[in-house]
Amino acid sequence: xxxxxxxxxxxxxxxxxxxxxxxxxxxxxxxxxxxxxxxxxxxxxxxxxxxxxxxxxxxxxxxxxxxxxxxxxxxxxxxxxxxxxxxxxxxxxxxxxxxxxxxxxxxxxxxxxxxxxxxxxxxxxxxxxxxxxx
Amino acid sequence: xxxxxxxxxxxxxxxxxxxxxxxxxxxxxxxxxxxxxxxxxxxxxxxxxxxxxxxxxxxxxxxxxxxxxxxxxxxxxxxxxxxxxxxxxxxxxxxxxxxxxxxxxxxxxxxxxxxxxxxxxxxxxxxxxxxxxxxxxxxxxxxxxxxxxxxxxxxxxxxxxxxxxxxxxxxxxxxxxxxxxxxxxxxxxxxxxxxxxxxxxxxxxxxxxxxxxxxxxxxxxxxxxxxxxxxxxxxxxxxxxxxxxxxxxxxxxxxxxxxxxxxxxxxxxxxxxxxxxxxxxxxxxxxxxxxxxxxxxxxxxxxxxxxxxxxxxxxxxxxxxxxxxxxxxxxxxxxxxxxxxxxxxxxxxxxxxxxxxxxxxxxxxxxxxxxxxxxxxxxxxxxxxxxxxxxxxxxxxxxxxxxxxxxxxxxxxxxxxxxxxxxxxxxxxxxxxxxxxxxxxxxxxx
Numbered sequence: 001x002x003x004x005x006x007x008x009x010x011x012x013x014x015x016x017x018x019x020x021x022x023x024x025x026x027x028x029x030x031x032x033x034x035x036x037x038x039x040x041x042x043x044x045x046x047x048x049x050x051x052x053x054x055x056x057x058x059x060x061x062x063x064x065x066x067x068x069x070x071x072x073x074x075x076x077x078x079x080x081x082x083x084x085x086x087x088x089x090x091x092x093x094x095x096x097x098x099x100x101x102x103x104x105x106x107x108x109x110x111x112x113x114x115x116x117x118x119x120x121x122x123x124x125x126x127x128x129x130x131x132x133x134x
Numbered sequence: 135x136x137x138x139x140x141x142x143x144x145x146x147x148x149x150x151x152x153x154x155x156x157x158x159x160x161x162x163x164x165x166x167x168x169x170x171x172x173x174x175x176x177x178x179x180x181x182x183x184x185x186x187x188x189x190x191x192x193x194x195x196x197x198x199x200x201x202x203x204x205x206x207x208x209x210x211x212x213x214x215x216x217x218x219x220x221x222x223x224x225x226x227x228x229x230x231x232x233x234x235x236x237x238x239x240x241x242x243x244x245x246x247x248x249x250x251x252x253x254x255x256x257x258x259x260x261x262x263x264x265x266x267x268x269x270x271x272x273x274x275x276x277x278x279x280x281x282x283x284x285x286x287x288x289x290x291x292x293x294x295x296x297x298x299x300x301x302x303x304x305x306x307x308x309x310x311x312x313x314x315x316x317x318x319x320x321x322x323x324x325x326x327x328x329x330x331x332x333x334x335x336x337x338x339x340x341x342x343x344x345x346x347x348x349x350x351x352x353x354x355x356x357x358x359x360x361x362x363x364x365x366x367x368x369x370x371x372x373x374x375x376x377x378x379x380x381x382x383x384x385x386x387x388x389x390x391x392x393x394x395x396x397x398x399x400x401x402x403x404x405x406x407x408x409x410x411x412x413x414x415x416x417x418x419x420x421x422x423x424x425x426x427x428x429x430x431x432x433x434x435x436x437x438x439x440x441x442x443x444x445x446x447x448x449x450x451x452x453x454x455x456x457x458x459x460x461x462x463x464x465x466x467x468x469x470x471x472x473x474x475x476x477x478x479x480x481x482x483x484x485x486x487x488x489x490x491x492x493x494x495x496x497x498x499x500x501x502x503x504x505x506x507x508x509x510x511x512x513x514x515x516x517x518x519x520x521x522x523x524x525x526x527x528x529x530x531x532x533x534x535x536x537x538x539x540x541x542x543x544x545x546x547x548x549x550x551x552x553x554x555x556x557x558x559x560x561x562x563x564x565x566x567x568x569x570x571x572x573x574x575x576x577x578x579x580x
Contacts, residue, residue: 001358008362012369015388016299019321023381024313032310041309048241048248051177056316056379057454059245061520062164062176064532065454090167092175114312115380121525124447129390132380 026132033110040100040107047094049104056117063091067117070109080105138215142222143197143478144568147561149190149229150471154554154561156183161547165540181248182236187466188246189229192293194474195333196221196264199286201481202340203268206283207275217267224260228253244303244319254301261294280343280352281361285336288365292329296322317381324372327465332364338426338473341480345423346413360402363395371396374444378453386446393444400437403430420485421495425476428503432468435510439464451525456539457517460510467506467553475560482567491563498559505552512546 033041044050052062059065069075084101087093096104115132123130160179163170170176200218232249235241242250268290272283299322302308308315343352351357373389410430417423439461443452452458479485484495516539523535 004362005365008365008369015370016321019317019385020308020314023317023385024311026380026382027311027313033312038309042242045244045248046242048177048181050245051180051248054454056376058316058320058375060176060180061454061456061459062167090171092171092177111312117378118525118528119378119450121447121450124450128445128447129386130446130450131383132378 027114031110031113034106036103036106037110038107040103040105043096043100043104044107047096052091055111065117066108066111067115068112070105070112077105080108138219138222139197139201140568142193142200142226143481144565145226146190146193146197146474147478147565147568149186149193151558151561152233153183153186153190154558156186158547158550158554159183161543161550165543165547178236178239181241182233184246185229185232185236185249191330191334191466191470191474193225193229194470194477195289195330195337196225198337198474198477198481199268199290199333202337203271203286206340207272207279214267214270217263221260221263221267224256224263228256228260231256244300246323247300251301251304254297258294258297261290261297265290265294278353280339280349281357282336282340282343282352284361285332285339285364288361288368289329289332289334289336292332292368293326296326296329300326313379313381316379317376317385320375321372324375325368328364328368328371330470332368334470334473335364337477338429341422341426341473341476344480345417345420360399363398367392367396371444374440374449377446377449390444390446393441396437396441396444400434400441403434403437421492421499422476422479422485424499425472425479428499429469429472429476431503432464432472432506436461436464436469439514451521452517453521455517455520455524456513456543457521460513460517463513464510467557468510471557475564478564482564482571484564484567487563487567495560495563498556501552502556502560505549505556508549509546509553512542512549516542516546 050059052060054060054065055067057065069080081098081101083091084094084096084104085098119130119132123132125131156179159170159174160176160183163174163176163179167176170179232253235249235253240250241248243254247254269287272279272287299318302318302322303315308318339352339357343349371389371392373385374393377386377389410427439457443449443457443461487495519542520535520539523530523538527535
């Protein structure tokens, strides 16, 4: 029993290392975050934006998924910034400075470049699985 | 020592009450943000609810393990009392600090662990103390161990691994790629659920052995097979959380294949249904057993849901919808909370209560099951509507997608009121017994 347990644990350790090193290699071009995007990411966490908003469908369901907000042609930077700055009836005003808002926008732009959130149903194969292009 | 574990159990029950109260408030804040944003916004209530739920489950599981450990491999002695006390004090103090931070709107962590990350350090220290207090007497004891001890040992070890992994985002190498960071984050969160399930299912197995008097349940090849299958799922079946994230395809393939092994659990449950019915006829007078049976029912329902959403073609519709919440609520309330309440029923000798209190508990039990069913179905319906409208009606904006969903969420909130009333009633009786019961003291002193 112990041998089987250790064998499984070793397989888990190897799989974990593979996940750490290769999980993002499907990205055609690696895009490192700018310092502004990293600060924006911290503000995102400090203001707990994930409680209401999702990225890749992960997070709270109060507000919309923001993964590809930056590439939405119907919403420009000014629109996004105004939304964050003044809030709405549903979204509180966090009293962020213009510089902080610009950094959050920078973070969202970086996230947007990592891939598309929605999977088209045409990509589903007979196995019930799908393949994603990045 | 006796008062330490008593306080620890009381704290776990208070955490359950906190979860219920903040869950209800968060539901109302979700439905009426214009009102709640003025004093208690959703982004503040949600972490209160989620963290209280998470800590209720882990505190309840560790309380059960610490209590039963003396009966199983510590031979009634408690040579690691100081370590246990250290664990309890640091663990509970840190939880209090976390809630103070939420009250002051101090966040900074990642999903489910939204408090300032520095507070992970005392949690880690306390867990290491728990590990010493558990593993030292375990390694000193001799003889073949029943499967529930393996499950407790596995759960405690993997909680440490996944907790550390959950904090890897603080290393800049993991922050250099969003895909990497989110993959590791959900790898750890997914496996952590498996870790606490090992602790809780081990407790359920222990209780079944105790109340049925059949030691063979926790021994033999079948018990070992299901333990190993559960462990394999813990290690490799977390990918369904991130099917839509464009990570390496083999992560999705592995998770899809491993998740399909859960059919074995489902088939096993159907096969043993007759035996369960016979056992139920003998033991149904015990509230401990009724909570275990409720957990089994919810395991069955949740397995059906999990198997469905583990198919990527279906996950396409369900991901990012309330079906994921139904999956989480079904597991944390239906399975984890029911097993932990069964465990506390056994520890606090609730089955000995007679008359009005017993009838009141029985009524609350059935009310909780009925309201949880309505609650769970409402979430699935809300999720189906959102998923269908998101995938099939791409031109709709978020408000248009959510309009019919919010109507269903009102049904969910009504069911939530009854769920809170029923479980809170049970918890209050348990709290009263935990404080008053004298025999409990004697039992702890063993």
